[in-house]
Amino acid sequence: MDVIIYHNPDCGTSRSAPATIRSAGIEPHVVEYLKTPPSRALLQQSIARMGISVREAVREEAAPYAQLGLDNPALTDDQLLEAMMVHPILINRPIVVTPNNVRLCRPSDLVLHPTPKRSAG
Template sequence: MDIVIYHNPDCGTSRNTLALLRHFGIEPHVVEYLKTPPSRALLADLAVRTGGSLRDLVREKGTPFASLGLDDPAIGDDALLDAMIEHPILINRPIVVSPKGVKLCRPSDIVLDLLPETVPSTDFRKEEGVPFLRDVRIPGDDPALRAALRAAELADDDLDEPGRAFFLYRTLAGEPVGFGGYEQFGVDVLLRSIVVLDAWRGTRIGRNLVPLLQRRAFDVGARRAWLLTPAAAGFFGKLGFKPAERESAPSAILTTRQAAGLCPSDTPLLTRRISF
C-alpha cells in the first residue's frame, strides 16, 4: 500500500503513527518536512484533500503561532501558507496520505481510517503504554452501552433520542474497552456517556478514548467541548478541561436533557477548545 507520512521524529504522535503503520507491515514514504518542506502548492492541496481547512493544519503549541499573530481569525489562507512555508514547524503532524484519503492523524489512532479494513488485527501499544483503539459507531439503544452506563451509575434515559452519536472503543484485537458519545450544536458539543469498562480502569485508556471522541466531533464541525461530570473533574482537568460557570455555556448546551435534569444541578461543568 502506497502511503506518505509527513513526519517529525521529535513528535510522539508522529512516531506512534509511523510505528503503527510499520506494525501492519506498511513501510511508508517518510518525509521529514522540517528538512524537506512541501511546496506551497502541495501544502494547499493537502489541506483541501483532508476535507477541512488550512487553519486545521496549523500547529500552535511550540511554534511561533502567537508571536506571528496567526491567532487572529481574520488572517486568510494566503498569509497562513506564507507563514507555514517560512516556518515549517507551523505544519501540524503527522499528515498521512493514502489511497483512501489524506488526514492529520491526531490522535494517532486516526491513521486506521486510511488503512484497509483487512489489515491484521493484533494489539499494539503507543509509546506511552496505552493500546491503539478503533472506534465503532453504535446506536444509542445498544444494550452493552446501556449496561455499562448503568454499572457506572451514569444517566441512560435519553440514549435513543435523536441528535446523539455514540461509539464503542476496542483494542485492535477487538476487545471492548469503553464507550463515549456526544451531542453537537454547531461549533459546540456536549461530550457524554463516557465510560471505561471495569477491566480497563486504571490503565490510562481514558486518555486515549477522550481525544479520539473529540476528534470525531471536530471532524463534523465542533470546536468547543463541554461536559458534566460528578466525580471525574480531576481526570478531565489533565486533558485540558477547565471549570466553567453554567451561565457561560451556550443555551443549547444548558437545555440538553443531561444539563437540564438528568445530571444533578450541582454537577460540575467543564469545557475546553478542541484543537489538535
C-alpha cells in the first residue's frame, strides 16, 4: 500500500505517526511539508477528502496564527488557504494519505483506526 505522510520532524505527534505506520509493516513516503509544502490545489483536495473544514486544517498553535488574526470568523476558506500557503507551519499535521483515505492524525494513534464510511446521503 502506498502511504504518504505530510510530516514535521520537530513535532512529537508527527514523529510518532511514521513509526506507527512502519510498525504495521508499511514504509511511508515521508514529505517534510515545511521544506516541500503541498500545492494549494493538493491541500484543498486533501482537506475535502478528510471531510473537515479549512479552518479545522489550520494549526492554531503556530505563532503566525494569532499574529495574522486567523481566529477572525469572517475569514474565508480562500484567505485561510492563502495563509497556509504563505506560512506552511499553519498546516495542521500529520496528514496521512492512502489510496482510500486522507486523515489528519491528531492524536497520532488515529493512523491505526479506519475512518468511518460516510453515507451517500
